[in-house]
Amino acid sequence: MRWNPVGSDKVQRDNESEYPFEDMLESYSKSTYGWAPEMEDEILRVTKSSLGTFDFCPKQYYFQNIMKLRGEEKDHHIRGNNVHDMTEYFWLEAPSHIDDILEEIEKGNVHLARDKLHAIVPEPPEPYAFGEEEQITQWVDWQFDRLVATKGIDWFPVGNEAEVHATRTVEVEGKRVPIHMRGFIDRIFESDNGYILMELKTGKWKGSKASSMRAEMQFYRMMLDHSPHVEFLPITHWGWEFPGGGINNGDGPHWDYESTSDRKAKYATSTVEKRLKRLVKAHLESNFPAERNDYKCVWCDFMELCPAWTRMTETTKKERTMIAIFDEVLRYLAPSVSCKVQVGALGRKTLQIYKTYQHTLHDYGEIGIDKVDGVHHFDIVLNKQHLTPEKSGELTKSLLSAVESEVESLR
Numbered sequence: 001m002r003w004n005p006v007g008s009d010k011v012q013r014d015n016e017s018e019y020p021f022e023d024m025l026e027s028y029s030k031s032t033y034g035w036a037p038e039m040e041d042e043i044l045r046v047t048k049s050s051l052g053t054f055d056f057c058p059k060q061y062y063f064q065n066i067m068k069l070r071g072e073e074k075d076h077h078i079r080g081n082n083v084h085d086m087t088e089y090f091w092l093e094a095p096s097h098i099d100d101i102l103e104e105i106e107k108g109n110v111h112l113a114r115d116k117l118h119a120i121v122p123e124p125p126e127p128y129a130f131g132e133e134e135q136i137t138q139w140v141d142w143q144f145d146r147l148v149a150t151k152g153i154d155w156f157p158v159g160n161e162a163e164v165h166a167t168r169t170v171e172v173e174g175k176r177v178p179i180h181m182r183g184f185i186d187r188i189f190e191s192d193n194g195y196i197l198m199e200l201k202t203g204k205w206k207g208s209k210a211s212s213m214r215a216e217m218q219f220y221r222m223m224l225d226h227s228p229h230v231e232f233l234p235i236t237h238w239g240w241e242f243p244g245g246g247i248n249n250g251d252g253p254h255w256d257y258e259s260t261s262d263r264k265a266k267y268a269t270s271t272v273e274k275r276l277k278r279l280v281k282a283h284l285e286s287n288f289p290a291e292r293n294d295y296k297c298v299w300c301d302f303m304e305l306c307p308a309w310t311r312m313t314e315t316t317k318k319e320r321t322m323i324a325i326f327d328e329v330l331r332y333l334a335p336s337v338s339c340k341v342q343v344g345a346l347g348r349k350t351l352q353i354y355k356t357y358q359h360t361l362h363d364y365g366e367i368g369i370d371k372v373d374g375v376h377h378f379d380i381v382l383n384k385q386h387l388t389p390e391k392s393g394e395l396t397k398s399l400l401s402a403v404e405s406e407v408e409s410l411r
Helices: 022-029 048-056 058-067 076-097 098-107 110-118 133-152 207-225 261-286 294-299 316-334 389-408
Strands: 043-046 158-173 175-190 195-200 235-242 256-261 339-343 349-354 369-372 377-382
Touching: 022 158, 022 175, 022 207, 043 048, 043 261, 048 058, 048 158, 048 207, 048 235, 048 261, 058 369, 076 098, 076 133, 076 158, 076 195, 098 110, 098 133, 110 133, 133 389, 158 377, 175 207, 207 261, 235 316
Parallel strands: 043 175, 195 235
Antiparallel strands: 158 175, 175 195, 235 256, 339 349, 349 377, 369 377
8 A cells, every 4th residue: 555644635745845946946847767979959868767777687677677667566565665665754743742741751651742752643444464554653763762862952853855956067078968967855854063964775784785775875975066955055964764674674763874975985086986987888878788697587577578588588587597596595594594595407596595493384386486395494485497597586475475475483
């Protein structure tokens, strides 16, 4: 279910008025993801999302942003939109409740104050289906902890889903190419000597994601540096919140906060600059190659259109699909369960999940899995006759769900 309380009659955005910088809107109207060198009256449009897609796979960027093809909305997209919409609503509604909540805190009624803060979040018309409620609850708990610690000082954001436009040039091999950057910054907070950017994520958290998060935050800072929004400068810190960081075997709910003068933060500047140069160069050369990666390809909405995939024989497609599926299962289970992948001469892939006692899987034949029982382990064998590349993503999700329920009972 997709529900946005901000779009309901419950609340209206305070910033529903027009964007205040008309020259930026004019520049935006002339920007396009499909820019090419011969388009003299238009410039290249770049967002954090489009740059991320290009970095993931230039061919996927070509299909999605230039050809404007759209895949099916995934569960994690719905979850992300619902949680973001609710947190935006929270900050729009909180001002009318804060005095009462602070009064309860001063009286020592901490539990009541926490309950009142949670009460700002309205009930959806239908129950959430993808873990949104748990993430929203965790996120509000964090805001309450901040409220107690700050006593309300600088607790409210000065920017809530703040829309920002900026223009700059990117130089590639002696050519200066103008670009238009646009983005919505989840939250901007004021501090003693500057401003703090905060990003909300609804996926799993792993420590290895810190470098990619710095690159995302640097994109926002770069955008602000080239925008007319001087009211949000200087950016002295940035951070990120992962209220559902424990999903899919993640490390657990996580938030972080660091100075933009940190050495690692400075490294993010060169990372984003290099990515922008690669993107601009691809447009100058009209070259968006597919970066074939078995794991990436299995999840791509445009797999059947991609030359890197369509040139494969059906046998190769199935074998690559199965390898990618097993890679995902191993990633999900490790290190909780000892796993081993066996590759047969004819391409049959068997995943063995070793156990010290007998256990039997349910029959998952309808999704292309044959069951093989064992005394000290059980095997999952993908049935090549049932497996097709078109259904590989669905199969992976089903397999993960099936294995998850079985393994949870064994841990």
